Amino acid sequence: MALFRIFASLFLLLFMLPSAGVYEFLGSLPDDFYLPPPGPMMLFDGFPSVTIFRILHGLLIVALLFLLVGFKTKMISILTGILLLCINGFVYSLGKIDHDILIAVVPFVMAFSSWEQAYSVDSYNKQASEYNAQSWTLVLLALILGFMMFTAGFPKILGGWLDIQTQAAEGHFFKQYFVRGRQDLLAAWALNISNNVWEILDYATVFLEVGFLAAILKPQSTRIFICLAVLFHFCTMMILNIAFLPNFLVYAAFLNWDWINQSLKKYKSNLAPIILSGLMVIVYGVIQMLENFVTFRSDLTMAAVCLVSIGMIIAIYHLSKQMVQWSKRRLKSGGAQ
Amino acid sequence: MQPKIVKRIFIIFIILLPLQYAVVGIVGVMKSEPWPAFVFPAFKSVFSSQENITVDQARFFVENKENDTLTEISPEVIFKGIKKSQLQGFLRSHFSDSLHIATFNDETKMWLNNRLNRQYPSLNSNILQIQWSKEVFHPTAPTVTVDTIKITNQFTLHLSSE
Numbered sequence: 472m473a474l475f476r477i478f479a480s481l482f483l484l485l486f487m488l489p490s491a492g493v494y495e496f497l498g499s500l501p502d503d504f505y506l507p508p509p510g511p512m513m514l515f516d517g518f519p520s521v522t523i524f525r526i527l528h529g530l531l532i533v534a535l536l537f538l539l540v541g542f543k544t545k546m547i548s549i550l551t552g553i554l555l556l557c558i559n560g561f562v563y564s565l566g567k568i569d570h571d572i573l574i575a576v577v578p579f580v581m582a583f584s585s586w587e588q589a590y591s592v593d594s595y596n597k598q599a600s601e602y603n604a605q606s607w608t609l610v611l612l613a614l615i616l617g618f619m620m621f622t623a624g625f626p627k628i629l630g631g632w633l634d635i636q637t638q639a640a641e642g643h644f645f646k647q648y649f650v651r652g653r654q655d656l657l658a659a660w661a662l663n664i665s666n667n668v669w670e671i672l673d674y675a676t677v678f679l680e681v682g683f684l685a686a687i688l689k690p691q692s693t694r695i696f697i698c699l700a701v702l703f704h705f706c707t708m709m710i711l712n713i714a715f716l717p718n719f720l721v722y723a724a725f726l727n728w729d730w731i732n733q734s735l736k737k738y739k740s741n742l743a744p745i746i747l748s749g750l751m752v753i754v755y756g757v758i759q760m761l762e763n764f765v766t767f768r769s770d771l772t773m774a775a776v777c778l779v780s781i782g783m784i785i786a787i788y789h790l791s792k793q794m795v796q797w798s799k800r801r802l803k804s805g806g807a808q
Numbered sequence: 809m810q811p812k813i814v815k816r817i818f819i820i821f822i823i824l825l826p827l828q829y830a831v832v833g834i835v836g837v838m839k840s841e842p843w844p845a846f847v848f849p850a851f852k853s854v855f856s857s858q859e860n861i862t863v864d865q866a867r868f869f870v871e872n873k874e875n876d877t878l879t880e881i882s883p884e885v886i887f888k889g890i891k892k893s894q895l896q897g898f899l900r901s902h903f904s905d906s907l908h909i910a911t912f913n914d915e916t917k918m919w920l921n922n923r924l925n926r927q928y929p930s931l932n933s934n935i936l937q938i939q940w941s942k943e944v945f946h947p948t949a950p951t952v953t954v955d956t957i958k959i960t961n962q963f964t965l966h967l968s969s970e
Contacts, residue, residue, distance in 0.1 A: 492888075492889045493889060493890075493891065495889055496887070496888070496889025496890055497889075499919070500919070501913070501915045501916040501919050502915075503902075503911070503912050503913060503915070503916040504898075504902055504916070506901050506902070508840055508841060508842055508843040509835050509839050509840065509841075509842035509843070510842045510843045510844060510845075511844075512843065556844060560843065560844075562891070562894070563843055565890065565894050565897070565898045565901070566894075566897050566898045566900070566901025566902060567893075567894045567896070567897020567898060567900075567901065568841055568843050568897075569891075569893055569894070570847065570848050570849050572843075572844050572845070572846065575844075576846075583809060605809060605814075607809075607814045607817075607818075610818075611817065611818065611821065614818070614821060614822075614825070615821070615825070615846055618825045618826075618829075618846060619846050619847060619848045620848060622829055622846070622847040622848055622850070623847075623848035623849065623850055623851075625850075626850035626852040627850060627851070627852050629852065630850070630852030630853060630854055631854045632852070632854060634854070637854040637855065638854065638855055639851075639853070639854040639855075641855075642853065642854060642855040642861055643851055643853075645861050645945055646861065646863055649863070649943075649945060650863045650865060650943070651892075651896070680848075769892075770891070770892030770893055
């Protein structure tokens, strides 16, 4: 999980931090516009100043850098989660919540995973025997993710998504296309999708979201459902131009980081974190370059498009591998008979 | 961490997750969705293929008293800096109700006036008109266009004490 720690800190640092413009705007807002959702944000009377936002942002960057190198990792992981909640809490006090709490949950939960066991400053100060990898943290993340997916799917059943007389995904597509101006990528093509296909998408969405809670009972099915979720997000991004990029941090927790570590070690032992960091910085650089050539009319970002697409490739690879393994097992058991 | 503690953590979460979901549902109906919460957006609304799709849309205008004209301005430009995914929610929360707008204090009006002058310096007006309408789309038409627009609410906000 040490490699995941490095991935998570760079993912947050390079792709998930709010832009400076958001703080300038929030810090200038009068208190009349402060509409906190029910919860801890009601303890405040208004938005803090731009200076306070910059301090919080600076602290978050420092925390993420400490997380990257693995210094005081447990405390820093928890602090990272708190800072993310704090900053996002003020953003959502504008009057609308974005459901990306998982980017704060991941560092909180992983603080207890011993993800500083390797490739970290902390690991130089401690004996390897003092660490005990805590795999229950991944199970907890799976439980939280599965439940949250269920909360997305269950209301859909009550709302009539499974009724063949109604159209749900299609209706949301029209709203996004005509009202929100989300007309990039394959959105225009999606105007030609037939009602039958939309109905299949309605059923597939409900099955994926509700079924997630059952899938988390086994690691193999958890991974399969995560891959299906990635494909779902890719389709949503292409058609509705909504990327759900924050979810990808928790999905990445379930990659086979042991296999990734061994694969990177084949090239250069002990340089696995450098190679991973280098790859992420290269991806960041390519995204920055592409942003000069491609602009979107919607609120899609090049980072979201690239990262979700990379996730899609990994998901297809994993699902294909699972199908090959399953076929081989079937042939073997068929041959044995 | 000791297995006993891990077991307790899981028991707490297995109880807490559905409990907080129930709280989210109740508080969401009484006031608005609480935060933070372990929920994803449901997108639960559906439309029948026999019906139209109706969406609420906000439009902002600046009133020119000298020649009695209205010039449409973009909320995206006025509120530049807000995330696009937040904008509609922000407009619904703060600009959909004339009673709520009437509570804006002088600081808020000055802020809006400054934003207006900064983003639209040539317009030189301090009267904002906000119009909410229901736009109806026919999903079964060969080309999907706005079928009807019905203005549901309209109010004026004077941004200075002149």
